[in-house]
Amino acid sequence: MKILGIVGSPRKGSSTDLLVDMVLKGAVSKGAEVEKINIGDLNIAFCTGCMECRQTGVCRITKEDSDDDLAMIIEKITETEGLVLASPVYMRYVPGQFKNLFDRLVSQIIITPGKNLTEIKCRIPGKRNSVVIATCGNPDIKMASETLEFLKTTSNMCGNGGTVVSELAAGGLMLPGQINTDKRTLLDLASNLNLPEPAVDNMMKQYKSIKEQAYQGGQKLALLI
16 A cells, blocks of 8 residues: 655745655654655646647656656556645635646546536546644634635545545644644744743643544545555
């Protein structure tokens, strides 16, 4: 069994990146083979809206640009039985680089007019369950709702009948890699924000719980494959 994690954060070592690591560790603990891709490592040209892919299933750009990574991503998804899609919240949505990947992946989606989402088919063979994660700087996780919805919709479209087995939203993550940061750093942050020290203890407990949920999500994903 193989699970592919795609990190939508352009910054390696971000909380988003680290939470994907936790999901994949959980999957490995149940015998899965895993791989992770960071959006910042990809060369994905922007969709031009030519609509050629609607008839052929092949993006015109991939035929003209041998350095474009879309075909590689499609191949890797084809090899998987599980997906982990994770993204930070940028202006209430996913980063442009991440959105662009899925704009290009529309070449793999077969949409029949008048059909609902559950009847949308994917040209990439195989059924895939998924885990989705959204992180945001705002402590109010409702700010991540649009991002989570996008990730779930995308997972369903690429899943060919698979389901989202775990969804996770984490808020208040303003520092790079904050989900793994030490108490001293959090105390400094709390001081700058005029927060009492007990708030830091609550933050540490929250981060531990979020990482445990991510790990358990990976285990569940692996066991359902």
